[in-house]
Amino acid sequence: MVHEASFASAMWRSYFLMAVLSAGTVEPVTAYSNGKVSVACEDMVPQHGYDTSLAPPPYSITVDTSTFSPSDNVTVSLQVASSNTTFFKGFLIEARDAGKLDSPAVGFFILTDPAESQLLQCGLNQGSVVSHTRSTRKTHVQAVWEPPNNPPQRVQFLVTVVYKYKVYWVKIAGPVVSLRGATAVPSTAVSGQTPSPTALSTPFSSAGCGHSKSCLRDPVGCHPESDPRCFFLSFASDQEGSGVMFELSGPAEGYLSFALSLDKWMGNDDVYLCVNDGGRVTISAAYVSGRTPPELITEEDLWGRAWRFADGVIQCRFQRNILVPQGESRFNLNQSYFLFLTHGISHQGVIHRHDRQPLISTNQKAITGYPEDLVGSRSPLLLKFHGVLMLTVWMWMVSTAIIIVRHYKDCWPDTTLLGQKLWFQLHRTITVLAVVLTAVAFTLPFIYRMGWSKHAGSHPYIGCTVMALSVIQLIVGFLRPAPESPRRRIFNWVHLVTGTAGQILAVGCVFLGVAQQTLPLPSPWSSAVLTGWLLWIVLANLLLQIHSYRLRSRGNGNGEDKESLLFAQLERQQHKEVSKVKKMVLVVFVMGNTGFLAAFINAIANV
Secondary structure (H helix, E strand, O other): OHHHHHHHHHHHHHHHHHHHHOOOOOOHHHHHOOOOOHHHOOOOOOOOOOOOOOOOOOEEEEEOOOEEOOOOOEEEEEEEOOOOOOOEOEEEEEEEEOOOOOOOOOOEEEEOOOOOEEEEEEOOEEEEEEEEOOOOOEOEEEEEEEOOOOOOOEEEEEEEEEEEOOEEEEEEEEEEEEEOOOOOOOHHHOOOOOOOOEEOOOOOOOOOEOOOEEEEEEOOOOOOOOOOOOEEEEEEEOOOOOEEEEEEEEEOOOEEEEEEEOOOOOOOEEEEEEEEEOOEEEEEEEEEOOOOOOEEOOOOOEEEEEEEEEOOEEEEEEEEEOOOOOOOOOOOOOOEEEEEEEEEOEEOOEEOOOOOOOEEEOOOEEOOOOOOEEOEEOOOHHHHHHHHHHHHHHHHHHHHHHHHHHHOOOOOOOOEEOOEEHHHHHHHHHHHHHHHHHHHHHHHHHHHHOOOOOOOOOHHHHHHHHHHHHHHHHHHHHOOOOOOOOOHHHHHHHHHHHHHHHHHHHHHHHHHHOOOOOOOOOOOHHHHHHHHHHHHHHHHHHHHHHHHHHHHHHHHOOOOOHHHHHHHHHHHHHHHHHHHHHHHHHHHHHHHHHHHHHHHHHHHHOO
């Protein structure tokens, strides 16, 4: 026996060496083309040396029943679920205890197509795993699973699928089948086992919000039973006063989550996740330490779990104790917390960073307190002020100051204010105030972030450039030489180039700003309104420019004779009327700017 073992070991090393030496000249997919992959039984990872694909798996796993008894058989099918990928070459199918997915495979399989599939031995159980026999292109395979004598209460089928040597998916989560007649007991009563969530037959309702349960909704006052865009969180204490039932609903293909937090910053929070995992929803608790991904913790204190996934809307319900054992990272529910509600994408049950700013309750709420209809926001107050101030400066103030200096110098030729012409005082006052407000708004994101924003793209870089140009423009304005100075021509060009560059960059920065995650204005509404405002500015300047050109052309076409003198007198008489018209244009222009600005301020207030 010793010699046989040594001989087998030597043969294995020889095969391994041959595989390594031939990797550079032979297509490596042949390494396990015969499906003898018992070495991958535990982690189900192909020994190909590449990472599993992060794309959604284009395959589906189905069973012919959702319940079973020890004497029943379950037919398991693996098939292509996408028209883009029309085949797969290799596969590995296992059945495991759904409460202990890291445990060995359970039960036995019976082959339905020995030409394409074979049984493998994993551990002591012969036939507990099904694999391919050859690397031919397949679109559908099937096997029959036979339960063991003492099966787990819940069994989940896991599948690894190989499309090509470098492209494969590991442990695709399949359906969960439950032992028929198993008694549903609280998870705290059975060590190491958690009851499977049940499916909800009807959607949640907002009835009772503010009366029998507390609710947080986005949009405010929406109804999850009728509005598929409604994000909804409700909670209420049970009659015994020992637990709280939570309901969570919202449009998400990946996951929904809410968190209890002591502040309005993500980190060190008590988190609860409802994750779409292959058409089923898993419900689990987690803890976020700092700004790191959630760390899943035990589900033993969650009970009454139920879920529903229909038309792209995830809904889940669970209960938990008000008090948790001392030393655990989760929070007691008899205290007040800020509530976070967010969603994002997931892959094979693994969640990714949310792609939208969380909805955060405006105030802390005592979870076991009196029922209340809560309100929240997806944008921090400081960033709202940042947006309002920047839009006020660049949509209203700067555009008004520029149109005054370009087209209204002749409207108040003899009117002065504090020793300076009226148009100049208006232009300078508005410009100085605009730079001051820009500086104030510029500092707010830094105060909120306590540093540089790493996820805002090019917006902060362009914003810093605009801030620098604004300060330069202000300094250049204060150094303005006299009209007869030889440096006046240089000043005019520097003032024009700096101001124009700042305005163009500011407009681009505003377009980027309304698309920021931290100020989630409605899209494409925000871009459309900004485009309308930009066209409004161009149209007003174009009309005034054409008007000025026509007046100059009329003046240049008259000679120095009596008729021209009479025309000049008539022109002076008409000047007042023209001035009135231009002033009316200015009033309409300012009113239009005010309308665009008011629309954005209202949108920001409702975020």
